[in-house]
Amino acid sequence: MKQIFIVANKEFHDGLRNRWLVSITLIFALLSVGLTYFGAAASGVLGVASLSTTVASLASLAVFLIPLIALLLSYDSFVGEQESGTLLLLLTYPLSKSQLLLGKFIGQGGIIALATLLGFGASALLLYFQLGDADIFSAFGLFIFSAILLGLSFTAIAYLISLSVSEKSKAAGFALITWFLFALAFDLALLALLVGVEEGVSQQGLTQLMMLNPADVFRLINLSGLDASGVNGALAAAINASLSQTQLIAVLAAWVVLPLMLAIFIFKKKKL
Amino acid sequence: MSNPMVSLVDAGKSYAQLDALQTITMTLGEGEVLGLFGHNGAGKTTMMKLILGVISPTQGQVEVMGMAPDSKEAWHCRSKVGYLPENVSFYEQLTGLEVLTYFAKLKGFSKKEAIELLEQVGITYAMKRQVKTYSKGMRQRLGLAQAFIGEPKLLLLDEPTVGLDPIATRDFYKTVDQLKANGSSVILCSHVLPGVEQHIDRAMILSSGKLLAMGTLSELRQQAALPVTIKPSGLNGTVAANTKLNGFLSSSCQQTLMVPEHEKLMVLKELLSLDGLNDIHVEAANLEQVYQHFLLEHKLSEDELSKHGLSQPKQVKKGQG
Numbered sequence: 001m002k003q004i005f006i007v008a009n010k011e012f013h014d015g016l017r018n019r020w021l022v023s024i025t026l027i028f029a030l031l032s033v034g035l036t037y038f039g040a041a042a043s044g045v046l047g048v049a050s051l052s053t054t055v056a057s058l059a060s061l062a063v064f065l066i067p068l069i070a071l072l073l074s075y076d077s078f079v080g081e082q083e084s085g086t087l088l089l090l091l092t093y094p095l096s097k098s099q100l101l102l103g104k105f106i107g108q109g110g111i112i113a114l115a116t117l118l119g120f121g122a123s124a125l126l127l128y129f130q131l132g133d134a135d136i137f138s139a140f141g142l143f144i145f146s147a148i149l150l151g152l153s154f155t156a157i158a159y160l161i162s163l164s165v166s167e168k169s170k171a172a173g174f175a176l177i178t179w180f181l182f183a184l185a186f187d188l189a190l191l192a193l194l195v196g197v198e199e200g201v202s203q204q205g206l207t208q209l210m211m212l213n214p215a216d217v218f219r220l221i222n223l224s225g226l227d228a229s230g231v232n233g234a235l236a237a238a239i240n241a242s243l244s245q246t247q248l249i250a251v252l253a254a255w256v257v258l259p260l261m262l263a264i265f266i267f268k269k270k271k272l
Numbered sequence: 273m274s275n276p277m278v279s280l281v282d283a284g285k286s287y288a289q290l291d292a293l294q295t296i297t298m299t300l301g302e303g304e305v306l307g308l309f310g311h312n313g314a315g316k317t318t319m320m321k322l323i324l325g326v327i328s329p330t331q332g333q334v335e336v337m338g339m340a341p342d343s344k345e346a347w348h349c350r351s352k353v354g355y356l357p358e359n360v361s362f363y364e365q366l367t368g369l370e371v372l373t374y375f376a377k378l379k380g381f382s383k384k385e386a387i388e389l390l391e392q393v394g395i396t397y398a399m400k401r402q403v404k405t406y407s408k409g410m411r412q413r414l415g416l417a418q419a420f421i422g423e424p425k426l427l428l429l430d431e432p433t434v435g436l437d438p439i440a441t442r443d444f445y446k447t448v449d450q451l452k453a454n455g456s457s458v459i460l461c462s463h464v465l466p467g468v469e470q471h472i473d474r475a476m477i478l479s480s481g482k483l484l485a486m487g488t489l490s491e492l493r494q495q496a497a498l499p500v501t502i503k504p505s506g507l508n509g510t511v512a513a514n515t516k517l518n519g520f521l522s523s524s525c526q527q528t529l530m531v532p533e534h535e536k537l538m539v540l541k542e543l544l545s546l547d548g549l550n551d552i553h554v555e556a557a558n559l560e561q562v563y564q565h566f567l568l569e570h571k572l573s574e575d576e577l578s579k580h581g582l583s584q585p586k587q588v589k590k591g592q593g
Binding site: 003006007010014017018084085086088089090091092093094095271272 | 287321324325326327347348350351353355357358359360361362363365366374375377378379380418
């Protein structure tokens with residue numbers, strides 16, 4: 001346990017030192033405050049839009065940004081240390097592979113989690129001062145919680161990439177492809193399936209397919225709670241047949257735990 | 273020597289394509305310094321990794337302090353083992369002190385010990401600077417400080433003197449001698465380096481995963497049967513005329529005698545009895561020559577085998593047991 005904490009502490013401080021925490025927090029805060037204020041601009045009104053519209057826009061924003069940031073932060077975690085030789089050295093220490101991996105996960109996950117909390121929390125506070133509505137905190141609480149899970153999930157996926165390749169540049173390439181697949185291509189494929197193939201998938205089947213993508217699970221969590229007015233596309237169809245909020249959160253949590261366990265497994269098999 | 277620090281029994285490691293290390297048997301006692309020599313790819317690093325327990329042997333047994341180093345029981349022994357990898361570049365964005373503190377903590381020590389170690393390797397003046405500003409020698413010193421954390425009982429050092437200036441090299445060997453005096457065992461891995469001879473107890477020569485020779489330097493010299501070079505001066509033609517001596521004359525240099533070890537004393541006595549001798553220079557084969565000899569011998573025997581159509585490594589392995 002102590003070893004995990006030492007590694008986590010080092011990784012967290014690296015995140016602070018590299019200005020990761022500050023930049024991610026700023027990006028989240030600026031974008032979410034911006035969306036909160038100008039989200040209604042499309043309908044011709046300036047000022048705070050309705051709560052559901054705001055959360056819906058924030059979720060659509062987060063679903064692209066968070067995976068990208070998590071992958072960027074963590075893709076070189078292992079392959080980078082392997083290239084510089086410190087990975088081999090660390091493994092000669094009284095430190096097991098799973099301790100090293102979990103330590104890194106806690107440290108880097110802590111950066112993502114804290115940045116998400118601070119960045120989006122800022123716009124929650126702002127909204128509260130504007131509207132004085134205590135509902136904001138429960139809506140934002142769920143949003144921030146699921147956003148953190150999404151970030152952790154892609155951190156674990158980044159470790160999978162980092163442990164599976166032997167060069168940093170390859171890891172970067174794979175990270176980019178992973179992001180593209182999960183954040184963009186998967187939805188397009190679903191939509192094509194829905195529109196292009198008649199009687200191809202039922203609503204039930206569609207929802208089940210969406211469970212294969214943590215980004216979509218995140219979307220479902222945040223949009224299913226809202227009135228469907230702000231939601232359209234493949235999602236709207238899926239929401240009607242959706243699982244309960246708790247089930248969805250459990251699925252997203254599984255998207256954190258399973259890749260992490262797989263990463264530990266790959267790490268243990270890895271030839272050094 | 274009752275409880276060997278490290279013992280390898282027929283230990284080997286092969287990967288799908290390559291036998292990185294073929295059946296090595298050796299022991300290393302407490303307070304012993306072993307020099308491990310070989311070219312790149314000879315299997316030095318593989319052997320170190322086996323001893324460190326980072327990889328498991330595909331055959332045979334490896335024991336460190338009486339336990340298999342890749343097992344769970346050996347866990348607590350790891351803080352008593354120090355390792356300096358070849359070509360390690362530490363976290364560039366951290367300061368030297370931060371790097372060393374991180375490693376010290378992982379071994380259960382604190383920042384205080386880290387500062388002391390930095391003092392010991394002489395880079396206290398730069399400990400608040402980022403590692404990316406360090407020169408090669410400073411990085412190597414940092415690496416050594418890392419290996420010395422917690423006064424290890426067993427030290428494995430891969431190319432420890434690369435990039436060190438002569439003074440730092442001397443300091444390094446002093447530290448090795450000191451550790452040895454405290455009962456620590458050291459494995460020094462390097463290409464053959466001048467100056468390493470007086471600090472090692474035994475040498476081990478590896479080539480393409482095979483053990484070519486192992487023993488103390490004088491044993492190896494004997495095995496190699498390399499001649500002693502004797503250079504008398506002031507004798508002019510007397511040596512060539514002496515029937516006892518002219519057989520030893522080197523073909524390339526008429527002033528130099530190449531004498532087998534066991535006839536050295538006889539030749540010296542004879543030389544001393546000659547008039548006109550005003551100086552004499554005796555030089556035993558150095559480590560580098562011994563090393564070259566074993567490599568050459570190995571190469572010749574390989575060539576011999578390949579002439580007979582036995583060039584595939586697998587068959588060679590079988591043939592040599």
